[in-house]
Amino acid sequence: MKKMEQKKTFVIAKKKIKIPNDLLIEKGDVGIVELETQNTASIFFIRVWEKVELNKDDFQVFDVKKTGDAFPKKICNICHKLLDSNKFAKNQNGINNRSVRRPSCADCRKHLEGINMSTKTKAEWAKKKPQNIPFECPICSKRTIAGVTCKVVLDHNHRNGEARGWVCDSCNTGIGRFKDDIELIKKAIKFIE
Numbered sequence: 001m002k003k004m005e006q007k008k009t010f011v012i013a014k015k016k017i018k019i020p021n022d023l024l025i026e027k028g029d030v031g032i033v034e035l036e037t038q039n040t041a042s043i044f045f046i047r048v049w050e051k052v053e054l055n056k057d058d059f060q061v062f063d064v065k066k067t068g069d070a071f072p073k074k075i076c077n078i079c080h081k082l083l084d085s086n087k088f089a090k091n092q093n094g095i096n097n098r099s100v101r102r103p104s105c106a107d108c109r110k111h112l113e114g115i116n117m118s119t120k121t122k123a124e125w126a127k128k129k130p131q132n133i134p135f136e137c138p139i140c141s142k143r144t145i146a147g148v149t150c151k152v153v154l155d156h157n158h159r160n161g162e163a164r165g166w167v168c169d170s171c172n173t174g175i176g177r178f179k180d181d182i183e184l185i186k187k188a189i190k191f192i193e
Contacts, residue, residue, distance in 0.1 A: 009033040011043060011059040012082045023048045028081035031059070046080040069100050078108035112179065114158030125154050125163050137168040139175075144168065 010032055017025040031043035034051060043059065044051045062082060067073050074085045088101035089109065102109060117125075130146035137144075144150030151169040156162060158180050167175075178184045 008064075009036075009061055010064040011041075011061050013045070013054075014058055014060055017052070017054065017058060019048075019050065019052050021050075023050060025052060025054075026081070028083065030075055030080045030082055033061075069098065074101065076105040076108055077103040078112065079105060081105070112158075114180075115161035117154070117156045117161050117163055121156075121161070121163050122154070125166075128166075129154070130166055135166070135168075137171055138165065139167055139171040142168050142170070 010030060013025045013027055013029045013031070015027050019025060025045055025048065029045050029047050031045040031052070033041050033043055035042040040053055040055055041059065042051055042053050062073075064075075067075055067082065069085065072085055073082050074088055075082055076088070083105050085101060087105045087107075088103075089106060090099050091102045092100045104112060130152050132148060133146055135144050135146035135150070135152055136142070137150075142150065144152075146152045146166075152166050153169050153172040155164045155167045155172050155175060157164060178188065
């Protein structure tokens with residue numbers, strides 16, 4: 001017998017609200033109603049990862065299925081705010097040439113991307129870029145013909161902008177997905193073990 005999925009009610013905070021533990025619910029924060037009474041609701045807010053009791057005047061219900069690239073509003077996957085879709089940079093084009101936007105808003109992307117390498121550093125390293133030669137990625141040991149059978153990318157530290165070295169594009173993406181955070185990488189190792 002198929003289990004019935006309970007419909008979730010999604011809401012956004014209409015204003016800033018200070019809550020215990022010196023946390024702050026911000027305008028536009030997305031939450032899920034867990035329990036509702038006539039005048040209040042217990043709402044789990046994703047960004048602060050806390051359940052909060054709010055008056056009904058403090059939040060607004062929205063249809064989560066009417067958010068995303070095909071709609072005027074989208075939820076950022078980092079700050080978990082419901083924002084105008086134009087706050088997300090275009091990333092590519094989808095079916096029927098429809099714009100596909102990044103999953104993170106411009107403000108969160110700026111923080112995520114951190115500090116870029118200087119033009120001087122990029123120029124110095126570009127002179128040493130492996131091209132059309134055998135290349136072994138120092139992380140995954142993938143062996144390729146640099147620039148032919150694998151894209152080689154200059155990886156850098158997003159906290160200080162310093163170049164770390166040439167790696168395959170997959171490893172560069174992997175490091176980026178772990179936000180250059182050694183503790184996250186350790187957690188991934190522990191999870192795999």
